Amino acid sequence: MLNEGICVATLKFAVISLVLTVSVFVQAADMDRICDVKPGTCDYYRCGERTHQCGSDGYYQKFGHPYCTKFLTKTIKEVSPQGQKWMKAVGLCLQKKLAYYTKDTDPCWFIEEIAIRTHAECYVEAGGCELDVRDLVPVVNTFWTEFADSRMIWQGIDYVLSCAQRY
Numbered sequence: 001m002l003n004e005g006i007c008v009a010t011l012k013f014a015v016i017s018l019v020l021t022v023s024v025f026v027q028a029a030d031m032d033r034i035c036d037v038k039p040g041t042c043d044y045y046r047c048g049e050r051t052h053q054c055g056s057d058g059y060y061q062k063f064g065h066p067y068c069t070k071f072l073t074k075t076i077k078e079v080s081p082q083g084q085k086w087m088k089a090v091g092l093c094l095q096k097k098l099a100y101y102t103k104d105t106d107p108c109w110f111i112e113e114i115a116i117r118t119h120a121e122c123y124v125e126a127g128g129c130e131l132d133v134r135d136l137v138p139v140v141n142t143f144w145t146e147f148a149d150s151r152m153i154w155q156g157i158d159y160v161l162s163c164a165q166r167y
Helices: 002-031 043-052 059-073 079-100 109-117 121-126 134-142 144-148 150-166
Strands: none
Touching: 043 059, 043 079, 043 109, 059 079, 059 109, 059 134, 079 109, 079 121, 079 134, 109 121, 109 150, 121 150, 134 144, 144 150
16 A cells, blocks of 8 residues: 555556646747747847847848848849748848847847848748849949948858859
8 A cells, every 4th residue: 555655656656747847848948939030020130139138240230131131122122023922031030040040139130141141042042043144233333332231242142152053
């Protein structure tokens, strides 16, 4: 009888421990996704800034949100329907990759590196190699001044080389 009581108590303890462990992991997973990615919006960058507080020189305020807004309000009007579809897909891809590869505790410099390094990948994945050059001109014109940053130059080269490998 005593052994049965010990077994029941051990089993209850094991079940409670399992439930608590799963609960902690679920909460941790939810915490990693404080900022949701929503197609056709730039809200992710504002949420990212609130979470990381990188400031006016950080990626979210200096690059992410301003360029996302320019692309969705100005540049998108200067491209074909295929270019518009591509721009929306690129914007979604960039936000999803940033959300996937970064955590809420990552330093601001790391967030910026990940964000920049995913540009060429998203351009290609969204179908940028098949785009008409007339759709690329307004896109490049929108962030032309950023090419002073060698990382952006390398992203441009990576994009061109990735497309060249496809043909």
